[in-house]
Amino acid sequence: MTRKFFGLDIPIIQAPMAGGITTPELVATVSNTGALGSLGAGYMEPAEIRIAIRKIKSLTSKPFNVNLFIPEHSNSTYDSSLIHKLLLPLWHELSDVPLDTIALTPPSFDDQVQVILEEQVPIFSFTFGIPSPSLIKRFKMQDSLIFGTATTPEEAEALANIAVDAIVCQGQEAGGHRGNFSSHDPLYSLLTLLLLTGKKVKIPLIAAGGIMDGCSALATFLVGASAAQLGTAFLTTTESGASSSYKQALLKTPHMATALTKAFTGKTARAIINPFIQKLEGHVIPPYPIQHFITHRLRSLAAQKNRPDLMSLWAGQGYPLCRHIGAATLVHEIAKEIAKYTS
Ligand SMILES: Cc1cc2nc3c(=O)[nH]c(=O)nc-3n(C[C@H](O)[C@H](O)[C@H](O)COP(=O)(O)O)c2cc1C
Incomplete structure (x- = not known):
């Protein structure tokens, strides 16, 4: 492993994936390996989020992440x-x-946030925008880490300016929704996005988009990422709710x-x-x-x-390259693949 990301033993993040995919079992299983599990709570009602967080806490004592969508006006x-x-x-x-x-x-964003604050989660992350400074402050007062999502170096700069702790750099290879929130979207591929963003911001970057194994994760570490976030690779794991x-x-x-x-x-x-x-x-x-x-x-x-x-x-x-295996096995296989190239 090249670097330590917020104390994780394995710098792999199972991406938050809304729509019932990131079951508490999936999140906790991944966190229990020493990687980081994430609950995609964007579509969940506040009461469902509370139940899911409590379930995750009953299954792991390790850090995990809860993710929301910043509301858009339509x-x-x-x-x-x-x-x-x-x-x-x-x-x-x-x-x-x-x-x-x-x-x-959609569920009320303010009510979703309230429940997450009440339940005190180790990490709060978001996509599709920038939350208010007061929201950031409330999570910081609880010592929660905060991760935002960017698809351009400029979006990453805007997130760094509101003092998030790390930025998910989402390349155009990524599955699911693009997290872009500015009108300008040149569809950067992941490695280019990491290279350009690393010149602009000095906080840890998380690579997301097309990473399916240890080798591709390692490639992102070489261009500046501190951790790799994988979504698609976890869709076909046993614990996934897909x-x-x-x-x-x-x-x-x-x-x-x-x-x-x-x-x-x-x-x-x-x-x-x-x-x-x-x-x-x-x-x-x-x-x-x-x-x-x-x-x-x-x-x-x-x-x-x-x-x-x-x-x-x-x-x-x-x-x-999806594998039909358990989530813990997937994390361990990826960690082994990384170790093969770094030892
Ligand atoms: C089915 C699916 C649902 C997703 N839902 C979310 C979400 O709720 N919040 C979020 O921040 N990212 C979401 N993403 C994007 C992931 O965080 C991540 O950027 C992406 O999965 C990385 O690319 P990969 O799928 O090629 O690994 C989703 C991705 C997928 C495939």
């Missing part, structure tokens, strides 16, 4: 009738009941490319290209989170009915 009057028309035939492939237009709202149809799609379709798309949620995210994405290509997509709520029922039902063609198959570019 135009709630957006006309979504065209998107509905497009989705209707897809929905009727799955169900006979009407596709209703019930407006769902549906079995999602896990199967990752493990069994290694030749489909991924793409950055707004088709599922209205926010740019990387997923395996499938007919759902192809059907919406070229159409105007409502902004996040409106599109997320419009497509949510369809995607959930598709997962239940094992229809990967209609699911959001979030995946980083390295997904063909």
Whole structure:
């Protein structure tokens, strides 16, 4: 190992992944190895977050991370009738009941934060923006570490200015949503992002995007990262809450490319290209989170009915290297791979 990251024995972070993937069992299992587990709580109601944190604490005494989405403002009057028309035939492939237009709202960010503060977590992290200085202050008063997410050196600088403790540098290879929060997004690849960011900020950098093994983690350490955050690699672990149809799609379709798309949620995210994405290509997509709520029922039902063609198959570019093993084994294998090149 090249360097020690906030006392971790293994400088590997299991990425926060919202949507039920980062089960308390996954988070605690990873933390128990000496790496860092993360709860993706962005879509969770405050009461669910409290239960999950308590469960994690019952399973590990090691540090873990809880992650939220910084809220974005969207135009709630957006006309979504065209998107509905497009989705209707897809929905009727799955169900006979009407596709209703019930407006769902995201959980209250302030209430989510309140619960996390009350439960006192070792690390709080966030993506999609910059929280207020007062929020940072409240976590610091409890001695929680704070990690922000950046996709450009300028975003990293803005995060360093509000005194976060470390910055997740998310390259364009990464699976799931891009954490960018400025209008400028040159889609930096991970190594370039680390190199350029290292010139601008002097706090620890966490590498994220396309890291699937010890060798790729090590490459990021060589260009300045202090730890590597892996999302996709943990999706297919035993403890991951990803549906079995999602896990199967990752493990069994290694030749489909991924793409950055707004088709599922209205926010740019990387997923395996499938007919759902192809059907919406070229159409105007409502902004996040409106599109997320419009497509949510369809995607959930598709997962239940094992229809990967209609699911959001979030995946980083390295997904063909996913391993179907336990999370602790994955961390140990990666640590061994790193050691092979450093000893
Ligand atoms: C299914 C999925 C869900 C994700 N959800 C979140 C999230 O809730 N919060 C967050 O900060 N990052 C999230 N990410 C991004 C990860 O933190 C990380 O940047 C990414 O997984 C790294 O790229 P990789 O998937 O190629 O390892 C998600 C990624 C995936 C694949």
